[in-house]
Structure formats: C-alpha cells, structure tokens
Amino acid sequence: MYGFKIVDHLQKIDEDIKRDQLKYHAKRVLVSKEFTFDAAHHLHCYEGKCKNLHGHTYRVIFGLSGYTDERGLIIDFGDIKNIWKEKIEIYLDHRYLNETLPLMNTTAENMVVWIYEKMAEALLEEQSLEGARVEFVRLYETPTSFAEARREWMEVE
Incomplete structure (x- = not known):
C-alpha cells in the first residue's frame, strides 16, 4: 500500500x-482556463428550434500564450479569472444575449469572435x-457542439 x-x-x-532559478x-x-455560463438567446433568419427563445449552459475555453516572467x-490563473469575471462574463451569464451583446445574430460563431476580441x-x-x-x-453551445476563433484567423482577415 x-x-x-x-x-x-x-x-x-x-x-x-x-x-534566478525560478525561470526554467x-x-x-x-496556458488554458475554462469557464461556464448560462444564458438565453434566439436566432434571427433561422428555421429550426433555435429561432425560439431558449437557453444553454455554455462552456468557454481560453488558450493564452506568452513568455514566462x-x-x-x-499569467496567473486567478488573473485570467478576474478578466473573465470583470470584462466578459458580465455580458453573458444569466443574460438575454440578444440584448447584452453588440447587435449581431447570437450564433456561437459570432459570439466566439466577440469573446476572443474582449x-x-x-x-x-x-x-x-x-x-x-x-x-x-472555444465556445461550446452544447456538450458536443462548439465554435472556435484562432489567432491566426483573427489577425489575417
């Protein structure tokens, strides 16, 4: 045992x-940090279940890179959490996304770019x-469906 x-x-x-030995x-x-939030939304110009008001438990995963100090x-994981709480989550958690996000169709594809930019x-x-x-x-709208924004795509276009 x-x-x-x-x-x-x-x-x-x-x-x-x-x-001077701390930096290897x-x-x-x-580094990566994950968060969840619950929100309601509906889609415009869409024929399907999501045209009606409904909600999701979203999951967001951030991948941040840099050089160590x-x-x-x-970056301290707590600092990532503070940025999330103070600058991003306030627009998302327990909100009606069509009302709190900039004017857009609140698709996962649009939302992930907004989250990336923030x-x-x-x-x-x-x-x-x-x-x-x-x-x-990476923004999961359901446990098996996500949209992703990557730096190389965001900076080129």
Whole structure:
C-alpha cells in the first residue's frame, strides 16, 4: 500500500533555490482556463428550434500564450479569472444575449469572435503581460457542439 509521507525538507527561496532559478526557460508557452455560463438567446433568419427563445449552459475555453516572467509564470490563473469575471462574463451569464451583446445574430460563431476580441483587448490593457496573446477561444453551445476563433484567423482577415 501507499503510505502518506510528509516532505523531509520544505524548499525555501534564497536558501535552497535562488530567485534566478525560478525561470526554467525562455520559450513561449500556452496556458488554458475554462469557464461556464448560462444564458438565453434566439436566432434571427433561422428555421429550426433555435429561432425560439431558449437557453444553454455554455462552456468557454481560453488558450493564452506568452513568455514566462522571472517567477516562471505567463499569467496567473486567478488573473485570467478576474478578466473573465470583470470584462466578459458580465455580458453573458444569466443574460438575454440578444440584448447584452453588440447587435449581431447570437450564433456561437459570432459570439466566439466577440469573446476572443474582449480577451485580446483585456490582455493588451495589462502592461505586465507583455507578449501575452490569445491563441484560441472555444465556445461550446452544447456538450458536443462548439465554435472556435484562432489567432491566426483573427489577425489575417
């Protein structure tokens, strides 16, 4: 059986590891964070169930890349959560999307681009995140259906 073991020695900064050892590499790395929100919407110029007012539990996955700072971090996961809560989720969670988003048909394809743009804008505003960028946003409308916006598509067109 496996036994529970307490560490023999808790590593201490400036004694066991030096500050200049915290950053292991100088490569670009991608971090990802996922969120969910519940919202109602309906589609215009569409024949099918979604023309009627209905709701979804959406799932959003962000892929953000950048270079690590002196601590070995690109961005703290808590900072991604704060951006989500303060700048994006307020327009989405428990909202009627046709009312809170810019004028658009509230398709997953339109919404994922708007979410991408909001996150990209927020990263640009954070001066401590130099080089951080959105690589992709994936928006699940159902557990098996999603739309995705990728940096290479967003910046070319």
